[in-house]
Amino acid sequence: MRIVNVFVGAIVGLAFWYYVTPLYGQAARSLAAVAVPALFGRGYQLGGTGDVLLYTPDGLIAARVFMRFVETNVITLIALFAFARRPLAASNLGRCAIGLALMIPIHAAAILVIAKSFVTQPGSLWRSAGQAYTIFGSHAISFALWSLLRTAESAAESAPPSPSKRRSAAR
Amino acid sequence: MNQAVKQRLLFFVKFVIGICAAIAILSLAIVDADVVRPFSVIQTRAAAVILRAAHQDVHASGTLLAQRAYAVDVKNGCNGIEALALLVVAIGAFPAPWRARLLGIAVGAVLLVGVNIIRIVSLFVILRDYPKAFEFSHVVVWQVVLFLLVVAFFVKWSGRYADR
Numbered sequence: 001m002r003i004v005n006v007f008v009g010a011i012v013g014l015a016f017w018y019y020v021t022p023l024y025g026q027a028a029r030s031l032a033a034v035a036v037p038a039l040f041g042r043g044y045q046l047g048g049t050g051d052v053l054l055y056t057p058d059g060l061i062a063a064r065v066f067m068r069f070v071e072t073n074v075i076t077l078i079a080l081f082a083f084a085r086r087p088l089a090a091s092n093l094g095r096c097a098i099g100l101a102l103m104i105p106i107h108a109a110a111i112l113v114i115a116k117s118f119v120t121q122p123g124s125l126w127r128s129a130g131q132a133y134t135i136f137g138s139h140a141i142s143f144a145l146w147s148l149l150r151t152a153e154s155a156a157e158s159a160p161p162s163p164s165k166r167r168s169a170a171r
Numbered sequence: 172m173n174q175a176v177k178q179r180l181l182f183f184v185k186f187v188i189g190i191c192a193a194i195a196i197l198s199l200a201i202v203d204a205d206v207v208r209p210f211s212v213i214q215t216r217a218a219a220v221i222l223r224a225a226h227q228d229v230h231a232s233g234t235l236l237a238q239r240a241y242a243v244d245v246k247n248g249c250n251g252i253e254a255l256a257l258l259v260v261a262i263g264a265f266p267a268p269w270r271a272r273l274l275g276i277a278v279g280a281v282l283l284v285g286v287n288i289i290r291i292v293s294l295f296v297i298l299r300d301y302p303k304a305f306e307f308s309h310v311v312v313w314q315v316v317l318f319l320l321v322v323a324f325f326v327k328w329s330g331r332y333a334d335r
Binding site: 003006010013014017068069072075076079080083123128129131132134135136137139140143144147148150151 | 176179180182183186187190194195197198200247248253254256257261310311314315318319322323326
């Protein structure tokens, strides 16, 4: 049954990735743009409408980041949250929303790492990191995020009740 | 903080450290030449055997699977080694007996390699017959399927040892 949930979650995730991420990718792009001068030098800037382009101070394209592929981990994140015993419970949906919100700075960081990997030598740490993110790291991040948010849920469930709850339970 | 939460946090920390270590190891030139490439070559040959069994006139040369004007190159990211690394790290980080971990990794590896060979075969056919769908199938569909397979296997395996 939970396998069916994951399958449905993957379909929902695919729809989210296709229809929503282009809009929400704007937030990641804006966040990444803030760090561009510090990471690449003055005069460098991000542009492009769909994919992210890194422009040199001379206006040449130094890197092209395919946003569609940066954002595929939202599909797996949504599918993972569908794995819960009660996937439509408010707490699960809330944690999924938190996970999707946390993906914005992660995608911003991914844009910078991938762009940097284009302008550095092969074998450099940036190259390896960019390649790792594109190949499988993005999904490993969604797994880590899901695992962390589940831990937070367990911690909340196992926390002792507040004094007001204890009073009402005693009545 | 109770014991279960502590264990989950410890799992998370071990998982993150393990993934960073796996990425570093897989990016070493010697590992790429002596482990990753032979791993890709074996899978390319296996995919060629399956396609030939289906009466497809294909030939495998190194990591290249070709038929007339069509060819796929099984590069890093297409050989499933990253998915396998993810599974190894997740199982390694989980508190379970070593024997169970080794068995989980062995069974998971066979499953993942088998599915990845099917992936190579399917991508070859998609490239030849539906080239417009290749990129989407390659980067989105199969990556997600392989990842969810890793997670499903891990959750099933870890369920046997959770809370013991």
